[in-house]
Amino acid sequence: MTIGAAELLSRAAIPGRVGEVGVELCWRALEATSMGRLGVATDAGVEIYPINYAVDGTWIYFRTAPGSKLTAVTAHPQVALExxxxxxxxAYSILVKGTAERVEAPSVLDEASALSLTAWIPTLKLRWVRIRAHEVTGRVFRREPEPEPYP
Structure with a gap:
């Protein structure tokens, strides 16, 4: 279940219009949803991929099929998830910067397979990737009417 923006705003207890979200609350928001955007450098520039994911401790796991996303994270493992x-x-935004690695060890594959992670579309995604987070940050914004430009 996703943490609503207003709920995160009240938990973050920001005094003004914009505030920082603590690391623990960022992880709670990450655990409460399963869809994000993965930013990866490629030889052609930066690519953004929608992914569904699962959190296990401080690891973020996703599955993929052979193709551009798997090639990109293998060649350029420094990634960002938003x-x-x-x-x-x-409104809130949570950003994770970290290193992606393919999951190939049988014991880690068994642990990853036990996570509640299902593909959104009916395609085989048999390659597991996990992200080791190096930095987790978040911001929350109080939404109010825009001020008049010329009072």
Whole structure:
């Protein structure tokens, strides 16, 4: 279940319009959702891929099929994962910067396979990748009417 933006705003207890989200609350938001955007450098530039993922401790796992995403994270393992949410009262953005690695060890594959992670579309995604987070940050925004430009 996703943490709503207003709920995160109240948990973060920010005094103004914009505030930082603590690392523990960032992880709670990551655990509460399963869809994000993965940023990866490629030889042609930066690519952004929508992924569904699962969190296990401080590891973030996703599955993929052979193709451009797997090639990119293998060649350029420094990645970023971003999630966000908004409602009428608030918005938040959580950013994870880390290193992606293919999961190939049988014991780690068994652990990953036990996670609750299902593909969104009916395709075989048999390659597991996990992200070791190096930096987890978040911001929360109180949504209010925009001020008049010329009062």
């Amino acid at each position: 999630i966000d949410a908004f409602d009428e009262r608030a």
